[in-house]
Amino acid sequence: MRKPKLAVWKFASCDGCQLSLLDCEDELLAVAGAVEIANFPEASSAVVEGPYDVSLVEGSVTTPHDLERIVDIRAQSGLLITIGACATSGGIQALRNFADVREFTRAVYASPEFISTLETSTPIAEHVKVDFELRGCPINKYQLVELIGSFLNRRRANIPHHSVCVECKRKGNPCIPVSNGSICLGPVTHSGCGALCPSYNRGCFGCYGPKELANAESLAAWAKQELEADPATLKRVFHNFNAWASPFKEEGSSHG
Amino acid sequence: MFSMGRRDKAVTSHKFKDRIPGFVTEEGTKIDTRTFSLRGLDQLIQTLLDHGYQCIGPVVRDGVIAYDKVSSTADLPQGWTDEQSPGHYRLRKREDDACFGFVVGPHSWKRFLYPPERRLWQLQKQGQSFVRVGEPEVAPRYAFLGVKACELAAIGIQDQVLKDGPVPDPDYTQRRDNALIIAVNCTESAETCFCASMKTGPEAAGGFDLVLTEILEPKHAFVAQAGSERGREILDALQTAEASESQIESARAGIASAADGQTRTVDTDGLRELIERASESIHWGEIEERCLSCANCTLSCPTCFCSDVEDSTDLTGEHAERWRRWDSCFNRGFSFVAGGEIRHSTASRYRQWMTHKLSTWHDQFGSSGCVGCGRCITWCPVGIDITEEIQQFRLRDQL
Numbered sequence: 001m002r003k004p005k006l007a008v009w010k011f012a013s014c015d016g017c018q019l020s021l022l023d024c025e026d027e028l029l030a031v032a033g034a035v036e037i038a039n040f041p042e043a044s045s046a047v048v049e050g051p052y053d054v055s056l057v058e059g060s061v062t063t064p065h066d067l068e069r070i071v072d073i074r075a076q077s078g079l080l081i082t083i084g085a086c087a088t089s090g091g092i093q094a095l096r097n098f099a100d101v102r103e104f105t106r107a108v109y110a111s112p113e114f115i116s117t118l119e120t121s122t123p124i125a126e127h128v129k130v131d132f133e134l135r136g137c138p139i140n141k142y143q144l145v146e147l148i149g150s151f152l153n154r155r156r157a158n159i160p161h162h163s164v165c166v167e168c169k170r171k172g173n174p175c176i177p178v179s180n181g182s183i184c185l186g187p188v189t190h191s192g193c194g195a196l197c198p199s200y201n202r203g204c205f206g207c208y209g210p211k212e213l214a215n216a217e218s219l220a221a222w223a224k225q226e227l228e229a230d231p232a233t234l235k236r237v238f239h240n241f242n243a244w245a246s247p248f249k250e251e252g253s254s255h256g
Numbered sequence: 257m258f259s260m261g262r263r264d265k266a267v268t269s270h271k272f273k274d275r276i277p278g279f280v281t282e283e284g285t286k287i288d289t290r291t292f293s294l295r296g297l298d299q300l301i302q303t304l305l306d307h308g309y310q311c312i313g314p315v316v317r318d319g320v321i322a323y324d325k326v327s328s329t330a331d332l333p334q335g336w337t338d339e340q341s342p343g344h345y346r347l348r349k350r351e352d353d354a355c356f357g358f359v360v361g362p363h364s365w366k367r368f369l370y371p372p373e374r375r376l377w378q379l380q381k382q383g384q385s386f387v388r389v390g391e392p393e394v395a396p397r398y399a400f401l402g403v404k405a406c407e408l409a410a411i412g413i414q415d416q417v418l419k420d421g422p423v424p425d426p427d428y429t430q431r432r433d434n435a436l437i438i439a440v441n442c443t444e445s446a447e448t449c450f451c452a453s454m455k456t457g458p459e460a461a462g463g464f465d466l467v468l469t470e471i472l473e474p475k476h477a478f479v480a481q482a483g484s485e486r487g488r489e490i491l492d493a494l495q496t497a498e499a500s501e502s503q504i505e506s507a508r509a510g511i512a513s514a515a516d517g518q519t520r521t522v523d524t525d526g527l528r529e530l531i532e533r534a535s536e537s538i539h540w541g542e543i544e545e546r547c548l549s550c551a552n553c554t555l556s557c558p559t560c561f562c563s564d565v566e567d568s569t570d571l572t573g574e575h576a577e578r579w580r581r582w583d584s585c586f587n588r589g590f591s592f593v594a595g596g597e598i599r600h601s602t603a604s605r606y607r608q609w610m611t612h613k614l615s616t617w618h619d620q621f622g623s624s625g626c627v628g629c630g631r632c633i634t635w636c637p638v639g640i641d642i643t644e645e646i647q648q649f650r651l652r653d654q655l
């Protein structure tokens with residue numbers, strides 16, 4: 001039986017998520033044994049032409065060229081999976097969506113006239129049909145292997161949609177907003193990281209974006225009233241890696 | 257997974273009455289009550305270890321009082337207490353050297369009896385079929401030191417669900433049968449405690465092997481009674497003296513002050529029916545405005561027992577595993593059935609939780625599912641208070 005062809009694509013991103021695939025170490029040989037890594041410039045300059053059975057897409061759409069490229073990638077892909085906060089929500093670069101991008105280019109580049117960029121940074125799913133969104137900044141490599149494994153074995157992926165709190169509770173972490181007054185986005189954030197920050201006594205940064213039914217408004221109201229969070233802090237915690245994902249987008253904007 | 261049939265059996269052996277239980281029998285005869293010092297407590301822990309138990313008790317860890325391995329009294333939270341209110345917990349220094357001068361921490365004993373994650377089996381492909389691989393796990397032998405009355409009641413409720421029901425969970429049953437329970441009566445309450453309302457505490461009334469009451473007057477000591485043959489053997493192995501009248505009086509006074517000190521109450525009269533009538537109340541929607549559907553309440557609750565069973569394969573498909581993990585009715589996937597999930601709103605999930613806990617639990621298991629430990633109040637990140645919500649349903653019911 002022919003091995004499924006896998007392609008990895010990059011849009012506006014830091015490369016961290018696609019490097020999670022190379023970071024698989026123990027599982028890397030098994031991945032390479034199970035799929036044909038046909039197009040992955042970060043790993044090999046040998047590129048096999050499409051179409052591809054699975055495309056992993058990293059990064060957000062930020063240029064006119066990206067707009068064309070994503071449509072072309074969709075056309076040559078069987079399954080299109082977006083990986084990471086940039087691809088699933090627009091990433092940290094979506095902070096431009098709340099400001100004037102021309103001001104940024106003028107401040108950063110000596111010759112801003114050569115910069116061809118869009119006003120906004122947007123998730124892939126705003127432009128083409130996406131079959132699965134794998135969250136995280138960066139993604140969890142074990143979830144990536146699980147996702148590939150579920151595809152290869154034609155089963156549902158075990159990637160739960162619950163809050164980070166569930167991971168904290170299973171690990172036996174005390175709830176730090178309760179026990180030390182930290183501001184923690186865990187209760188409104190999608191699981192997947194294994195409650196990394198709360199396990200080190202630091203409030204959740206919300207790297208995996210909003211969970212389903214995320215009640216950001218209630219969490220912010222409590223933080224303001226009981227944990228004495230000021231509006232600038234609240235704006236900053238919600239307008240972070242997943243700033244463009246609702247309801248983090250609206251909640252951050254409501255604090256000044 | 258569990259039968260919804262009505263069960264009329266009383267759920268626990270706890271019968272809290274308006275007497276001073278524990279120190280005299282119902283007939284008025286004095287129960288053999290022993291006493292030992294802090295050094296005696298060390299001897300008790302050593303005896304447990306010598307008997308091959310893993311001793312689990314309260315320890316200070318990560319800014320809370322958690323349950324973990326204990327090898328001497330030096331591991332206990334001596335001189336510490338917990339300050340609790342809705343959405344708030346802080347460790348505080350005590351002015352005395354009490355070892356059990358706290359209420360309950362974020363974890364309950366269910367972590368040890370019903371672990372949060374457990375591999376149920378693994379299979380390996382051999383030829384065209386799968387064979388089971390791996391050695392079956394041997395259940396640990398725990399001695400739990402410092403089980404409070406509300407926790408005992410919770411263990412009694414989980415026994416009903418996981419051990420004494422029509423389909424016993426083999427791992428739970430084995431862990432539970434192995435476990436030795438040393439209860440400690442509460443001599444003070446937190447702001448979030450309401451065990452007196454739920455009739456589960458503050459005094460342990462049964463279901464233990466040994467019960468201790470820590471007294472600070474006339475001097476720091478423990479007053480002990482056996483609750484089983486195993487407990488009697490352990491107690492007999494220690495150097496103890498007969499407890500004096502003044503020590504017993506001091507223990508009684510401590511327990512009475514814990515009961516008197518509870519500021520939260522729940523009127524349980526007709527509560528089951530009240531929640532049943534409230535199924536279409538607009539108040540569920542008002543709770544939804546605050547509730548995060550994060551699942552903290554259910555996972556902190558010592559009686560919540562829901563779990564998910566997850567099957568997975570490796571990349572080759574030649575190795576498969578089945579894991580059980582704690583789940584919650586606040587999670588989307590929890591209500592997944594053929595065709596999709598059925599509880600899409602936070603209001604519907606909160607209603608499910610509270611209705612099960614306070615109303616349909618009676619139908620299913622013959623008791624309330626709430627023991628009044630207050631964890632769901634303290635550990636709710638936005639301080640939702642179940643006793644306050646009950647009061648709101650009462651007020652609306654009277655309109």
